[in-house]
Structures are given as C-alpha cells and as structure tokens.
Amino acid sequence: MSNDYLTKKRIRVAKIISTLIFGVPFVRCVILNGSLAQGRSKRTSDIDLLIICKSGRIFTARFLSTILVWLTGLKRSSNESKYHGGRICLNYFLTDEFLIIPHNRGEEMDRYCAKNYSQSLLMAGDHIVFEKLIETNHGWMQKYVTAQNIRPQTQKMMVSSNQPKAKLVFERLLSGIFGQRIEMWLKGLQINRINNDPRIKKYPHLIVVNDNEMRFHPPKKSNANVKRT
Numbered sequence: 001m002s003n004d005y006l007t008k009k010r011i012r013v014a015k016i017i018s019t020l021i022f023g024v025p026f027v028r029c030v031i032l033n034g035s036l037a038q039g040r041s042k043r044t045s046d047i048d049l050l051i052i053c054k055s056g057r058i059f060t061a062r063f064l065s066t067i068l069v070w071l072t073g074l075k076r077s078s079n080e081s082k083y084h085g086g087r088i089c090l091n092y093f094l095t096d097e098f099l100i101i102p103h104n105r106g107e108e109m110d111r112y113c114a115k116n117y118s119q120s121l122l123m124a125g126d127h128i129v130f131e132k133l134i135e136t137n138h139g140w141m142q143k144y145v146t147a148q149n150i151r152p153q154t155q156k157m158m159v160s161s162n163q164p165k166a167k168l169v170f171e172r173l174l175s176g177i178f179g180q181r182i183e184m185w186l187k188g189l190q191i192n193r194i195n196n197d198p199r200i201k202k203y204p205h206l207i208v209v210n211d212n213e214m215r216f217h218p219p220k221k222s223n224a225n226v227k228r229t
Helices: 003-022 058-072 107-118 127-141 165-173 177-195
Strands: 027-033 047-053 088-095 121-125 207-209 213-216
Touching: 003 027, 003 047, 003 058, 003 121, 027 127, 047 058, 047 127, 058 088, 058 177, 058 213, 107 127, 121 127, 177 207
Parallel strands: 047 088
Antiparallel strands: 027 047, 027 121, 088 213, 207 213
C-alpha cells in the first residue's frame, strides 16, 4: 500500500469519526494532528485527535466521545503491545477557554510540539475556535516554524460546522445544575481510573488531567527515550 493511498484512506476515516464526535454534546472542534496531519503516516501509525470542548463540560465531552469511538471499533487500545495502525487516539482535550498548547519545556520538546500542532487540520467544528487556537499559540510556534508553514492545508479542507439539532437539545438539558452534577460525577469516575494507571506517577508532566485540559502523552515502550507533548 503506497503512502499516498494510506494517507488519503486514513484522512477519510479521520473525517468520518471527527464528524461523529462533533455531534457529541459540548464538543466544539475536532482537530487532526500528528503524523497523519503532516502527511507522513506509516502503516503502524495511529490517528491523533485533539478535541476542544465547552468550558465546564470537558469530562462529559470526553466520556461521551470515548464511548462513541469505542462503539465504532476504532478506538486505540492503551495496551502498547497491540497493533495501533489506523486506530483513533483520543489523547488530548482542551476547553474553549483554555487553548494553550504546553511549551517552555526545553527547545527539543518545544520544537517537536510546534511542528506537530502547527500542521493541525480542522476536521469538524467551529472555525472561530480553531482560529483562536492557532492565534493563541502562534507566537511561540513561529520561533520554530516559519509563519507561512503554520496550518498550511486548513483552507483546503471541507469542514462541517453545523451542529446537529439533537446535540443542541442535549446541551440545553445538561447546561444547568443537573448537567453540572453529571460533570462532577464523570470527573470523579475518570480521575479515579486515570490515577490507577501507574504511568501517571512516572510521567506526571506528560499525563495531565484537570478542568482545563486532559493530556495523555506517555512515551511509547518502543521509544521510551523520545520526548512527547
């Protein structure tokens, strides 16, 4: 299978899954990054998605997004010994009021992050939120990536931005006290599970969970010495 064919096939998969995720309550954007967004996906590469959620509902959005992707049968396993080629990796969540990609962590890591996220592609969601993400991080990124190379392919993508009516209805139902209680319950549920992962103690700067962001970027076993975002 040629690399061009593999890239096009996986872009289509990412587009379909991203459109489905955008239908989840409180999801504002679904953004492709990583090797696929950069056009260098290998057979064994997964599909990295950054999901931007409504502030105050990040745990609800993550829970529902994870269940949805799991139901498609394409969710990436946390077991590093399994094959991950073409699987969906939900490893990064931000809120629409906190769009800061971590930096100032050393030149090597900052350069890697700048190259990775400057090539991000909006798959589905609000263009304004995506523009704000790029604008928020443009200053530090251009220290490592020339301005004209930041987000070069975005305008070529046909992006769905229409929110399904069912999504809007569920958001209204979950926007009050009832929704806040669900958010707090799902927060406790997810944090307890994440804290049981031994990697969180080993890589506290690479696995971050709070009300503003959720990042799951521990080193892969085969590349334990490679720094990740």
